[in-house]
Amino acid sequence: MHPHRTVGGQLSNDDLGVMQKIVSLCKRRGFLFQSSEIYGGMNGCWDYGPLGVELKRNVKEAWWADMVTHHDDISTPEGASEAFEMTGLDCSILMHPQVWKCSGHHDLFHDMMVDCKESKRRYRHDQVRGRWALRGDDRIFVTAVCEPDEEHEVLTARAQKYFGLRAKDRDQISWDGVVVSLESVSDFSEVFGPDAKEPGTLTEPREFNLMFKTHMGALLDEASVAYLRPETAQGIFVNFKNVVDSSRVRIPFGIAQIGKSFRNEITPRNFTFRVREFEQMEVEFFCHPDSSHHWYGYWRDRRMKWYQELGLSGDNLILREHDADELSHYSTGTADIEYAFPFLPKGEFGELEGIAHRGDFDLRSHMEGKLNPASRPLEVELGEDGKPVHRGSGKDLSYRDPVTNEKYIPHVIEPSAGADRAALAFLCEAYTEDMAPDENGKMQGRVVLKFHPRIAPIKAAVFPLVKKDGMPECAQEIYRDLKRDLPVFYDNKGAVGRRYRRMDEAGTPYCLTIDGQTLEDGTVTLRERDSMEQTRLPVDEAAQAIREAVRS
RNA sequence: GCGGGUGUAGCUUAGUGGUAAAGCACCAGCCUUCCAAGCUGGCUAUGUGGGUUCGAUUCCCAUCACCCGCUCCA
Incomplete structure (x- = not known):
């Protein structure tokens, strides 16, 4: 999950200004607040206000409806090779610690890091490699972070630099032992850092824990350590057998889940884009290995279309296939759906969703023990004692096809979306400044959030044109009726x-206005947000028009 | 985690070592028959904690948050 730099670029003042205006609007109108603001705020945490909670709920509900409840499992969807089932799940955030060991998160998220006090760079402790170099009585551990094939050359150059030698005098350097990890060195005063000018600039290794650690039970000891999940996906994998055994689903099928996840990001940044507590919308789609490539393409295209249909239809949204060198060894395809957020420099995009072909990595890891992602074919990662580094569950997570009787471990396609990022993208895309006439016909600036009606927090507002002659009573009656099935808002002030302008700023797509004529013939004016056009029609038709727009 | 910047009302800004100013927004009332700015009145602020000082929003230190650049981002 990182902004992808397609064209290096600077953030223009314009973009900065737009983002600041969006942040300001979010606070002013109650979309987003800084977490714990009255106590000075909490880094990387944000709260959704009255309008924000509706927006985010609408995003999640649109996703759930489109992925699960409205999914047609009888006919073959466009672009798919056959019909399939979709079902849901809601797992606990706290899971058995072994889940994260087998998923790979434990190892990947527990990095010992060393910082260079001089170059201000930070390195993974285990990735800094070096070799003891000698010249006369002078002995130093020279280090480098580089590709293995250039390691010797780089280390020699570093040793040469440390000893202050010319290139032709390189042969004065002698080596003690082979190239080893920095982990084998205890006295860092004898270490010449990869980018340092003098030795002893590296700090002691410090633990970077990207998973939130907590304790199960009141007793705080090592045996009680648990983690807040860093992704919702693993809950689906460990429940794969439960779902198959309990719901009569047949492969191919998908399991969807929406829920909070937690990552101790080093640098939360960019409003709600990179935060420590966030909400994911994930599908794990299980299929036969032979058709996995087809399903990968299907989900990639379908998920792209989903964002487009909800309003991210222009050039701000891109689908980016990962290059081969970006792919995990076991993956035959990964694509990111990315959005050109205004806080990113021109030409850069931030990830909204990743669609990954994960092969059988996850299910096999939970069966056999953590697989080595670099192995091919995938093998269980073994420690120096020849035993698995992390033991799996030992449970059989394979699938037996009830028709062909074939038994296999399904492959998995994983469309993994960020609910907060999607909400933020919709917010940024919706933010528009245009001109509108005032009561004298003079053009004035207008701020409008052009949300798709489906995700707009408020679907319609009901106004009495003036606060007299029975109009408020009539408007309230209409309001109460609409409120039974639509989020609507009543306002009679000013x-x-x-x-109208207040509703534009909240992104409300429709306003119904009750005037003198309403009292006579039951017609109202329906005012549309983006065009500001007004149509007079019977109140029932107006309500129906709103319902249809919200359903579309 | 490093470096730079910022922090005054709900928002946008002003200003000062000695009573903190304005516009917008908001609230109450009046006026208003379709696109913000008519009238009257009202509410609300120096991020937090220390220090210097008779007195700090202003100067200093620390801290927190946000923005920018590194770094990190399975």
Whole structure:
């Protein structure tokens, strides 16, 4: 999950300004607040206000409806080779610690890091490699972080630099032992850092724990350590057998889950884009290995279309296939759906969703023990004692096809979306400044959030044109009726034009205005947010038009 | 984690070692028959904690948060 630099670029003042305006609007209108603000805030945490919670709920509900509840499992969807089932799950955030060992998160997220006090660089402790170099009585552990094939050359150059030798005098350097990890060195004063000018600039290794650690039970000891999940996906994998055994689903099928996840990001940044507590919307789609490539393409295209249909239809949204060198060894394809957030420099995109072909890595890891992702074919990662580094569950997570009787471990396609990032992208895309006439016909600036009606926090507002002659009573009646199945808002304060503008800023797609004529013939004016056009029609038709727009 | 910047009302800004200013927004009322700015009145602020000082929003230190650049981002 990282902004992808396609064209290096600077953030223009314009973009900065737009983002600041969006952040400001979010606070002013109640979309997003800094977490714990009255106590000075909490780094990387944000709260959704009254409008924000509706927006995010709508994003999640649209996703759940489109992926699960509205999914047609009888006919073959467009672009798919056959019909398939979709089902849901809601796992606990706290899971058995072994889950994270076998998933790979434990090893990947527990890095010992060393910092260079001089170059201000930070290195993975185990990735800094070096060799003891000698010249006369002078002995130093020279280090480098580089590709293995250039290791000797780089280390020699570093040793030469340390000893202050010319290139032709390189043969004065002698080596003590082979190239080893920095982990084998205890006295860092004898270490010449990869980018340092003098020895002894590296700090003692410090643990970077990207998973949130907690304790199960009141007793705080090592045996009680548990982790807040860093992703929702593993809950699906460890429940694969439960779902198959309990729901009569047949492969191919998908399991969807929406839920909070936690990562101790080193640098939370960019509003709600990179945060420590976030919400994911993930599908694990299980299929036969022979058709996995087809399903990967299907999900990649389908997920792209989902964002487009909800309003991210322009050039700000891209689908980016990972290059071969970006792929995990076991993956035959990964694509990111990325959005050109205004806080990113021109030409850069931030990830909204990753669609990954994960092969059988996850299910096999939970069966056999953590697989070595670099092995091919995949093999269980073994420690120096020849035993698995992390033992699996030992449970059989393979699938027996009830028709062909074939038994196999399914392959998995994983479309993994960020709910907060999607909400933020919709917010950024919706933010528009245009001009609108005031009561004298003079053009004035207008701020409008052009949300798709489906995700707009408020679907419609109901206004009495003026606060007299029975209009409020009539409007309230209409309001109460609409409120039974639509999130609507009633307002009778001030000039009607001002009320329209307030609703524009909240992204409300429709306003119904009740005037004198309503009392006579039951018609209202329906005012559309983006065009500001007004149509007079019977109240039932107006309500129906709103419902249809919200359903579309 | 490093470096730079910022922090005054809900928002946008002003200003000062000695009573903190304004616009917008908001609230109450009046006026208003379709696109913000008519009238009257009202509410609300120096991120937090120390220090210097008779007195600190201003100067200093620390801390927190946000922004920018590194770093990190399975």
